[in-house]
Amino acid sequence: MKLSKLGQFWWLALLSCLVVLSLGGNAQAASDQSLAQVKAKGTLVMGTSPNYPPYEFQINEHGKSKIVGMDVEIGKQIAKDLGVKLVVKKLSFDSLLPALTTGKVDMILSGMSPTPARRKNVDFTNIYYTEGEAILINRTDQAKYQTKKSLAGQKVAAETGTLQYNLIKQQMPASKLTGMSSAANLILALKTHKVAAVVKGTASATAYAKNDPSLMAIDGHFKTSSAQAGNAIALKKGSTSLKVAINQSLTKIKAHHWIQKRYLKTAGKYLKVNTADTSMWHYRDYFAKGLEYTLLIAIVGIIGGSLLGMLLAMLRFNAVRPLRWLATGYVEFVRGTPLMVQIMFVYFGIGMIVDVSALVAGMIAIVLNSGAYLSEIIRGGIQAVDAGQTEAAESLGLSKGATMRYVVLPQTLKIIWPSLGNQFINLIKDTSMVSIIGVTELIYQLGIVQADTYRGVAPIGIAMVIYFVICWVLTRLLRYYENRLNRGHARQLN
Known part of the structure; x- marks a missing residue:
């Protein structure tokens, strides 16, 4: 079939476009x-x-x-x-x-x-695997909940950020959507009747139901588009x-x-x-490893935070205004943002420039956060020291540095010791936040044990006991040194 000149022109134009697109795609692939x-x-x-x-x-x-x-x-x-x-x-x-x-x-x-x-x-x-969506319910509720429509008015949960979360929102509008960040927490909430049902992929739901006789999975009959399926x-x-x-x-x-x-x-x-073997003793190494990382992060946080807090407190009293403004701005910013966000920023944000491990990023974030709070405690303690002490030291010819070191700071430490103790205990519990970036501290290991054993409450109880023992021991140490400080001060007065 012959083409007119106009037809030939359009065919040439089309071929030219295809060549350009092909070259562009090849160039992109090459780059x-x-x-x-x-x-x-x-x-x-x-x-x-x-x-x-x-x-x-x-x-x-x-x-x-x-x-x-x-x-x-x-x-x-x-x-x-x-x-x-x-x-x-x-x-x-x-x-x-x-x-x-x-x-x-x-x-x-x-x-x-x-x-x-x-x-x-x-x-x-x-797509490498396609499955449907199932609804996990307690076996005792099987007569009440047989379809997703029967869950109208009930709390239905899924992991936040997942397809199942969106499916509940879109196809179960009469239900009360509850989102959680952990699959283990979802199952725990279901078994303790905090939620009526949990939506999961069929394979995962079947695995939970097969290994936990108190649960059962029913077909969700959810509709998914071809772009979402699998x-x-x-x-x-x-x-x-x-x-x-x-x-x-x-x-x-x-x-x-x-x-x-x-x-x-x-x-x-x-x-x-x-x-x-789902006994907690069988998983003792998990808890031991979590305890190890928790203590490591806490110790680094206490030491590093104290040094940073002292530096920031000194800058707040500095005669150079830009330094004072810088320290004040830092403290206000850190205290005004959640620790979890700071941890994610250090790991993902700063990590784009300098590649740091999750553990190092977690420790850096804990130090930066605790330093801001400790600086305010130290600053308040310095201001609480009687001004007459400083005047007396200056009258004896001591320099400002010597006055701060030998007169003000020893009295400051005695004043702020109880507040320091509270901050250190809070810091130990704050280490749980680093689990969000995959650091295998105590809370992260707790979630793993829950997922592996299909037991929700027992791992939580073990973690609570461990945290209590850590904080109890630290409290006793702090009280011991507080009594020593008080006795030393009493001897000075006598």
Whole structure:
């Protein structure tokens, strides 16, 4: 068939556009170094929240903690195909996307659904596993709650930031939506009747119901769009080459049906390991490790915070106005923002410039926060010292520095000692905040034990006892030194 000159013109124009687009796409792919960077460093860092069996969870194997599950097996295969080593990084689910966008992890493999909202910030691979959504209820309520409509007016919970959370909001408007950041807390709330039901992926809901006879799973009959259906791997925006390589691995995994034939079966075996012995003594190493990190962070926070607090307090009395303004501004800013936000800023924000581990970031944030509060305690103590003491020291010829060191600060310490003690005890409890960035302190380990054993209350009781013992011992030490200070002051008066 012959074309007119006008037709030929439009065909040439169309071909030109296709060539330009192709060249542009090739140029973009060529500029993308995501796959090359992974191969160059020899590791593929997988971000995950290991409290979502059978996708990812932890087991106590020969006294050592190990992250296992279907997603971990998929990650191993991808790393093997890329010729690199898989490194699994633990984070709370809410922290996974910030970790990806700031380069802390190379990919998120954590049962994540590629919702439109998430696609705006990250890229997703092809769907690797598709399942429905189930509703977990207490077995004693099975006569009352048989469909999602029967839960009208009742509290229904899901993890914040998940597809299930949005499905409740959209398709169960008559129910009272409750969001929580931990899968373990969801199950605990359900078993204690704080909520009537929990919405989870079918595989996870089935795992919980199978391992806990007090729970049962019912079909949610939720409607999901093709863009939301199933789970995919999240990658940083523009990671085209890495995305192509991972999709090739996923295609091979799906072609061989390894998820059904291997990975889910492997996850099931690991689940039996956890439920074989759910005693708290069996998980003593978890609590011991959590205690170790809690004490380490607390000690660093107390020492570092005290030094920073003293520096800030001295700057508040400095004759140079800019230094006073700087110290005042810092104290007001830190005291006016939540500690959790500060921890996330240090880890994800500053971490974009200087790569620091979660533990180091947590300790830095605790020091910066406690320093601001301690500076106000120290400043108040200095102002409480009788002005006559300073005048007497100056009349004896002591310099300002010597007066502060030998006269004011010793009396300040006696005045502020009870307040310092309260701040130190609060600091020990504040260490629990660093669990949000995956530091394995006591609260983080508590959540892992809950998820692994399907027991909600017992791990909380153990953690409470440990915190109480720490604070009780610290209180006794503080009182001992307070009595010594008082006796020393009494001898000086006599």
